[in-house]
Amino acid sequence: MKRTGLLLLVLCLIPSANFDAQSALWASTEVVEFSQQSLRQRYYQLIQELRCPKCQNQNLADSNAPISADMKAQIQRMLEDQKSDRQIKEHLVSRYSEFILYRPEVNQNTWFLWFAPVCFVLLGGLVIWRQYYSGRRSNRLQTQQPPQLSAEQRRRLSELLDPSEDKP
Amino acid sequence: MNRIALFVPLVLFVVLSLFLFKGLERDPAQLPSALVGEAFPVFALPDLLEERLLSTEDFPSQVVLVNIWATWCFACRIEHPMLNQLAAQGVNIIGLNYKDQTQQAQQWLQERGNPYLFNIVDQQGSLGFDLGVTGAPETYLIDAQGIIRQRRVGVLDQAVWDREFNDLYQQLLGESR
Missing domain, CATH: 1.10.8.640 (Cytochrome C biogenesis protein)
Structure with a gap:
């Protein structure tokens, strides 16, 4: 890299x-x-x-x-x-x-010409950094913390997963 | 919030397009003049038709046009009738014979008529340089105080006169009275 x-x-x-x-x-x-x-x-x-x-x-x-x-x-x-x-x-x-x-x-008429490219690069950097950062955080959320389920959701989950209740 | 953010690239694109589209209409040959608002440069150069040295002292304290011309300049041929017409209407025009041959220039005025109060001979282009002249023809509008108020690069025709000069000329004329 x-x-x-x-x-x-x-x-x-x-x-x-x-x-x-x-x-x-x-x-x-x-x-x-x-x-x-x-x-x-x-x-x-x-x-x-x-x-x-x-x-x-x-x-x-x-x-x-x-x-x-x-x-x-x-x-x-x-x-x-x-x-x-x-x-x-x-x-x-x-x-x-x-x-x-x-x-x-560098004067009143040309400041934009001079500084706009730097601003654009910084802005782009910020966007990339934010994307990267938020991507990593959501990854971590998904892998490290299993979703919290309520009692009702647990019951429904075991219902769905329980093979004995299958009706052919 | 997120849905609005989706429109950011579209807005950026439209803004950029408008900016570039407007740029298309601009004539890149039309330069801003550095001397508009400044005094006419000091000079001491010969007259085309008489044996004398001219300077800004010789300018009448009235509104004048200074026209840069030369016999080698083809567009000046097209422009000349317009200058004759303006002179007939009572506009004071001073000629600046730019990097030209004196004899040919004198002949030119004989053949085509002389709309000028007098002609400054600038064989080396030194006054032209101080004025920021990039070629011929060019025309400058000078007010009664000797300040450059307007510049035209290229042929001065009726349309340009009506669009860029007439209003300002009338206004300056009113002020000087």
Whole structure:
């Protein structure tokens, strides 16, 4: 049982690890000059996390829309200006709205998005636990405690079970 | 109690279906604008037809439309007669010539008529970037105080004007008087 759980966990993690490696590969086909190597890494991280506002469901790394090119150039400029990732995102969000964040901030509009999955898992866990628990309890009731019969019921039972009273 | 609990999955299913069904009607290309309610961005860019530098100072203190257009934009051709018509009705329209070639843009205005008070030349798309422009055509409604009040991504036709702009435009016009 434990081993199966571990296996499931590993299986769940494989696609995400694979995805990261792949998108890094796509991104690295572009030639962008940076003064420091660390900026390049942050650049790739940002253009993978930010969404193209013109195209449906493509990140900036993946998109060749003119607006994505502008946004990538702006990100590059701001990185060279020693702006933080947060400042860059705020700069873009103030113009293109939260739509462009593939990983939205936790706020009034997005709390449900962030916390609903956890709530659903907890709720599901609760249901399973209750089912399991009540199932076990009723099992125990059945096996360990024989039903209590009244005197009338006993009499009727012995009547039914007594072969001498059978009338063919 | 138990019988009611049996209906929980059905209720959940109906709620989810309604939620998804409503999602079908939404146009995913229609983005919320981050700049509605904000001031028009500060800029200093050349005029398309005259030798001068334009800025927000040049905006008349009246309700104006800012229309983003370009000669490479096919939908702008369809939109242009509507802009001419609005200008004839007395609507102030400012053009933002977005990532275009100046000569072609000048020719375009000669051929199709010029509904604009003036045209801002944004060859690099820098003002477009500050406005959150994702392409052309786009139209913004700016009130007399220079605050962006409405945004339209795509062609502005009579139906869109009636539905999304006219009421607000009349209201702002009333306020500014």
